[in-house]
Structures are given as structure tokens and as C-alpha cells.
Amino acid sequence: MYRYDEFDHQLVGERVKQFRGQVERRVSGELTEDAFKPLRLMNGVYLQLHAYMLRVAIPYGTLSSKQMRMQAHIARKYDRGYGHFTTRQNIQFNWPALDKIPDLLEELATVEMHAIQTSGNCIRNVTSDQYAAAIDGEIEDPRIISEIIRQWSTFHPEFTYLPRKFKIAVTGHDNDRAAIKLHDIGIVIKQNELGDVGYEIHVGGGQGRTPFIAKKMADFVPKAQLLAYLEAVMRVYNMLGRRDNSYKARIKIMVHETGEVEMRRLIEAEFAKIDASQMLAVPQAEIDRISAYFASPEFENLPATSATLDAAQAQDADFARWVRANVVAHKQHGYGIVNISLKPIGGVPGDATDVQMEAVADLAERYSFDEIRVTHEQNLVLPHIRLDDLKTVYDALNAHELATANLGLISDTIACPGLDYCNLANARSIPLAQEISERFADLDQQYDIGELKIKISGCINACGHHHVGHIGILGVDKKGTEFYQISLGGSADENASIGTITGRAFTEETIVDAIETVVTTYTDMRQTDERFIDTYRRVGLDPFKERLYAE
Amino acid sequence: MAQHSSKGARFQAVTANRLSDGEVVYLSPDNQWAETFAAADIADGPEAGDALMARALPADFELHVLEPYLFEVLQDGTQYKPASVREIIRAAGPTVRLDLGKQADAKRES
Numbered sequence: 337m338y339r340y341d342e343f344d345h346q347l348v349g350e351r352v353k354q355f356r357g358q359v360e361r362r363v364s365g366e367l368t369e370d371a372f373k374p375l376r377l378m379n380g381v382y383l384q385l386h387a388y389m390l391r392v393a394i395p396y397g398t399l400s401s402k403q404m405r406m407q408a409h410i411a412r413k414y415d416r417g418y419g420h421f422t423t424r425q426n427i428q429f430n431w432p433a434l435d436k437i438p439d440l441l442e443e444l445a446t447v448e449m450h451a452i453q454t455s456g457n458c459i460r461n462v463t464s465d466q467y468a469a470a471i472d473g474e475i476e477d478p479r480i481i482s483e484i485i486r487q488w489s490t491f492h493p494e495f496t497y498l499p500r501k502f503k504i505a506v507t508g509h510d511n512d513r514a515a516i517k518l519h520d521i522g523i524v525i526k527q528n529e530l531g532d533v534g535y536e537i538h539v540g541g542g543q544g545r546t547p548f549i550a551k552k553m554a555d556f557v558p559k560a561q562l563l564a565y566l567e568a569v570m571r572v573y574n575m576l577g578r579r580d581n582s583y584k585a586r587i588k589i590m591v592h593e594t595g596e597v598e599m600r601r602l603i604e605a606e607f608a609k610i611d612a613s614q615m616l617a618v619p620q621a622e623i624d625r626i627s628a629y630f631a632s633p634e635f636e637n638l639p640a641t642s643a644t645l646d647a648a649q650a651q652d653a654d655f656a657r658w659v660r661a662n663v664v665a666h667k668q669h670g671y672g673i674v675n676i677s678l679k680p681i682g683g684v685p686g687d688a689t690d691v692q693m694e695a696v697a698d699l700a701e702r703y704s705f706d707e708i709r710v711t712h713e714q715n716l717v718l719p720h721i722r723l724d725d726l727k728t729v730y731d732a733l734n735a736h737e738l739a740t741a742n743l744g745l746i747s748d749t750i751a752c753p754g755l756d757y758c759n760l761a762n763a764r765s766i767p768l769a770q771e772i773s774e775r776f777a778d779l780d781q782q783y784d785i786g787e788l789k790i791k792i793s794g795c796i797n798a799c800g801h802h803h804v805g806h807i808g809i810l811g812v813d814k815k816g817t818e819f820y821q822i823s824l825g826g827s828a829d830e831n832a833s834i835g836t837i838t839g840r841a842f843t844e845e846t847i848v849d850a851i852e853t854v855v856t857t858y859t860d861m862r863q864t865d866e867r868f869i870d871t872y873r874r875v876g877l878d879p880f881k882e883r884l885y886a887e
Numbered sequence: 888m889a890q891h892s893s894k895g896a897r898f899q900a901v902t903a904n905r906l907s908d909g910e911v912v913y914l915s916p917d918n919q920w921a922e923t924f925a926a927a928d929i930a931d932g933p934e935a936g937d938a939l940m941a942r943a944l945p946a947d948f949e950l951h952v953l954e955p956y957l958f959e960v961l962q963d964g965t966q967y968k969p970a971s972v973r974e975i976i977r978a979a980g981p982t983v984r985l986d987l988g989k990q991a992d993a994k995r996e997s
Contacts, residue, residue, distance in 0.1 A: 386987075
């Protein structure tokens with residue numbers, strides 16, 4: 337885990353003091369809301385439907401148990417006993433009072449956390465692969481370069497007033513779990529034929545009103561040149577990105593309008609302007625200092641299989657199902673990667689209570705080298721659990737309703753807060769996720785359906801990633817009433833694709849039936865072991881459309 | 888932000904969020920910011936709506952609330968209710984957490 341140095345501490349400490357002063361001046365009337373709003377947004381404070389919302393950054397989705405306990409404490413002391421883990425690997429609190437937020441941020445800073453870069457037109461909190469340093473086949477731990485990018489981008493004066501927000505994601509693995517092709521910049525750590533490590537760069541991906549898959553701009557940027565290359569991309573965007581229309585201000589629009597070839601030329605020309613002697617290079621000692629924080633835990637030398645685990649699975653069928661669904665193979669023999677589903681049947685996707693957060697923190701401290709990860713699919717991960725300990729961990733999770741065995745299945749839905757909380761939403765998302773999980777509550781049925789990613793957004797901003805759901809659902813407003821549009825065939829992985837809208841929208845009463853129709857169309861048509869997305873790619877939209885809109 | 892009131896709306900009320908804690912509030916007949924929709928002043932007709940909105944914007948309104956706006960209200964017998972799902976949810980609380988928001992306060996008081 338990265339630990340703050342004196343500069344990090346100073347930066348965050350000063351920011352909390354500044355914000356305290358800004359809040360005091362707003363409350364006293366010295367600052368108007370127009371003047372204050374950008375300041376509060378730069379500190380992660382939004383106004384939602386019922387209250388303010390504070391978004392706390394979890395850099396690259398990694399938390400220590402102490403940091404997780406602080407989230408539980410904040411939920412209890414400043415909120416209503418729960419927090420919401422988001423698709424950007426962050427956590428949101430839905431009910432903090434404005435005048436208490438400076439105190440909250442001060443407490444947060446004691447565990448080296450803050451709410452900087454969670455809002456505003458800056459480079460946002462960097463996201464990454466939740467299985468970093470635990471999964472086999474990774475070229476390098478993506479969190480090292482993510483942390484370097486975090487430090488480089490925090491309060492970067494040139495990139496504080498961009499045309500629009502800017503999101504960067506990093507993966508060190510060919511299997512993309514960080515949706516890198518749906519970010520403004522997606523970075524894939526690669527190794528070339530000479531064995532050197534560098535970066536493949538994708539630019540201009542994103543969702544929202546106008547979704548695009550990122551275009552590959554560079555096959556291999558050498559390690560030492562990465563920040564300079566990123567600087568070149570940011571400069572091109574900062575100079576030429578549109579500021580006249582916020583709907584067209586993201587870099588994805590610029591890449592689309594400029595064209596891939598011209599965009600590449602512009603970036604390369606800008607990159608060439610950066611003189612080698614002035615190229616921003618991180619001193620090796622600093623790289624070593626940061627890398628040391630991500631050194632591999634001291635794993636025990638264990639056999640690949642565990643008799644304890646085998647016996648427990650034989651005795652407890654529910655446990656065996658959970659192992660099969662939620663535990664992923666670890667790079668180290670004798671260990672597993674444990675996924676904690678925050679999607680209990682009928683629950684709110686991504687929500688966790690203070691007690692649940694503390695339970696996860698305890699398990700991480702005791703069994704997972706003090707590490708927790710947040711996934712962009714709104715679940716948690718204990719990255720390094722001994723196979724011998726799986727049953728103990730499962731029992732503890734189960735006692736806190738955290739052992740739903742549904743990872744990657746139809747009930748493991750992404751859902752944005754929607755109209756239950758969000759000021760921008762047109763329709764509710766959470767109740768749909770709840771109804772769908774209840775409709776398909778039978779786990780055996782879910783296993784039979786297999787991998788199926790449903791993603792629900794309550795408005796076109798697409799925080800619920802509906803464009804890249806195998807089944808995407810978008811809530812729309814028609815004269816104050818909620819309707820839901822279905823899209824099919826989206827995907828956020830290394831074979832990323834944008835879903836296609838099936839046709840006219842469904843009402844709140846008919847949408848879950850429509851989803852069931854889509855699922856049965858798939859199960860009727862699939863070939864042996866064919867996943868939903870593969871069937872869809874084989875047969876196309878028409879068979880689904882025919883069944884959905886049959887008179 | 889979406890339009891909260893249609894052109895043809897007959898009845899309207901003014902809502903905002905309280906500065907200190909973001910609580911949903913409504914402008915009442917005595918120009919207070921009340922916490923319940925039931926206490927909201929209801930304007931009948933577009934001119935009354937404009938007048939109500941004007942009352943919500945005294946020189947110092949920003950000391951108390953954020954972003955006041957008019958929204959459409961429907962008459963339901965002798966009662967009124969917000970017209971849109973959005974305003975129904977703002978008046979009650981999250982539909983997925985009936986233990987939170989105004990709906991929970993109302994329950995505790997009854």
C-alpha cells in the first residue's frame with residue numbers, strides 16, 4: 337500500500353483547511369452559491385435530491401483495513417450508517433451536512449484519504465484492475481504507474497481547468513477488468529519483443545450521451561516517456577477540446593471529429609515538441625520508493641490445492657457454490673482472490689453498512705495482508721486469501737450478508753444511484769436492479785444462464801455503464817414518468833463494444849418482463865457453453881427484437 | 888437540470904435545498920422554508936406561480952437555500968401532490984430506503 341510522504345500530507349492538510357474557510361464564508365454569506373459551487377465540487381461535494389453527497393477517492397480502488405474502518409466511522413458519524421461504492425472504485429456518502437464536511441475531511445486525512453479529483457474538470461482519480469498483483473499473467477502491478485499518474489496529475493496547474501472531466505484507467509493484464517477502452521485515456525502495460533516494459537495507449541473512449549470505444553494511439557510508449565506522452569495528449573486536448581458546448585467537450589468527441597489519424601498526428605507532433613532534456617522523468621529513487629509500497633506480500637509456500645478447502649466444500653454445498661462463483665485463481669499457489677458481492681438478492685448494488693465495512697476490514701487485516709479492493713462493478717475484493725482460510729472467511733462474510741455467490745451473473749448488476757438520490761437522473765435504477773435480482777433469485781437458474789452483465793443507468797450520463805452492459809437499461813423521463821430503454825451487446829472488457837438499442841422503451845411495469853424475454857430468447861438459442869454476449873454476437877439483434885416487440 | 892414544470896401547469900410550488908444540510912424545503916405561505924410538502928404554498932395559475940417564485944428570491948435567499956425552482960403540482964381531491972416522480976421522491980425520500988428521508992420522519996412522528 338502506498339503511504340503518504342510529507343508532501344502528500346501537507347497537500348491534503350492544506351486543502352482541508354482551505355475548504356473549511358470556504359464553507360465558513362459560504363455559510364456567512366460572503367460567498368455566493370455561484371462562487372462556492374466550483375469550490376465544493378473540487379472537494380467532492382455534490383448536491384443531490386435529498387442532501388449533499390460526498391465522494392471520497394479510493395486511488396486505483398485499493399484500501400487498507402484502517403482506511404475501510406474510517407469509511408465505516410464516517411458512515412456512522414456523519415451519514416446514515418452506510419456508504420455506496422461506485423463504478424469509479426470510489427465511495428459516496430449520501431447525507432453529510434455541509435457544515436460538518438470539513439470535520440469529516442479532517443478525519444479522512446488521518447488515514448491518508450481525501451475527496452480531491454472526484455469532481456470538476458480535472459484529471460480524476462485513476463482507476464485500475466481490482467486483481468492487481470494477485471492475478472497470474474500480469475506484466476506489472478498497474479498500481480505503481482497509477483500512483484505516479486496520481487501524483488503527477490494532482491493539482492497539475494496546466495490540467496486543472498480542462499474543457500471537461502478526464503478519466504484515466506490502467507491495466508497490467510490482457511484481460512481487461514478496468515474498462516480501459518471506455519476511458520479518456522486507457523493504458524495497457526505491455527512487454528515488447530526485447531522484454532522491455534512500456535505502455536499501449538488508448539484515447540477517446542467514454543460513455544454518456546455519445547459513447548465511443550477508445551482508439552489506440554500508441555502501441556508502445558517506453559516507460560520513461562509515459563508522463564511526457566500523457567502531457568502531449570492533455571495539451572492537444574486542452575488546446576483543441578471544445579469549451580463552447582459541455583456535451584461536446586470530452587476528448588472522445590474531439591477524437592471522433594478530428595479523426596483517429598489526425599489525432600495521432602497531433603499527439604505525436606506535440607510529443608515531439610517536448611525536448612528530451614526537458615522531458616518529465618520521475619527520478620529512479622522515487623519510482624523505487626513508490627514501487628516498494630506495492631512489493632508482493634510475503635506469501636507462504638503452499639501446495640496448489642488445499643485438503644481443508646476440499647473437505648469444507650464437500651460438506652457445505654452453499655460454500656462450494658460460493659467458491660465456484662466468487663473465488664478466482666491466484667498467481668500464488670495455495671491462495672485465492674475472494675470477490676465479495678455487494679449485490680445481495682433484493683439489495684442495493686454497491687451499498688455497504690458501517691458494520692459490513694468493519695467486517696470486511698477485519699477479514700482483510702487478518703487474512704488478506706491488510707488489503708481490500710473496490711471493483712468498478714461495485715463489489716469488493718480480498719485479494720490474497722489462503723485456500724485453507726476460505727471457509728472461515730466465507731462464514732464471516734455470510735454472517736454479514738456478504739456471501740452472495742453471484743459474481744458476473746445476472747443479479748450482479750451495476751446500477752447508478754438513479755432518481756432515488758441523483759439530481760441528474762430521469763428515472764430510478766436501484767429498484768430495477770432489485771426486481772431483476774428477485775426475479776432471478778434462484779442461484780441454480782443464474783448459473784444456468786451463465787455470465788450476463790446487466791448495467792442500469794438512470795439517465796444518459798451513463799454512470800451505470802448501460803452502453804457496455806450485455807443487457808443495458810437506460811431510464812428516460814417522459815412527462816415526469818419513468819420509462820426504460822433496453823440495449824444489447826455491449827461489453828466493457830478487452831473486446832469492448834457499445835450496445836444497440838432494441839426499440840421503443842418499456843414502462844416500469846413491463847421492463848422486468850422484457851428482460852426475462854431477452855434472457856429466454858438467449859437460452860432458447862444458445863449453443864453449448866455459449867455465453868449471452870457470444871450468442872448475441874452470433875445471431876444479432878433481430879431475434880431479440882422480434883420476441884420483445886411481438887404483438 | 889430537467890424542466891420541473893410544464894407550460895400548461897396550473898398549480899405550482901417552490902422548492903429548494905437548505906444550505907446547511909441540503910434538506911429539501913418548500914416555500915410556505917408565511918415565506919418560511921418548510922421541511923414538508925404539506926406546508927408548501929400552492930400557486931394557482933402562471934402569474935401566481937411567478938409571484939411565488941419572486942417571493943423565494945429575496946436579496947438574502949442564498950443564506951438559507953440553494954437553487955429554488957417552481958415545480959408542477961396536481962390537485963388530488965382536496966389535497967395536492969407533486970406531479971413528477973422526481974418531486975414525489977424529493978418530498979418523501981429514496982423509494983429504496985423507506986427508513987430514510989422525510990418519509991421516515993413522518994413515520995416516527997405518527
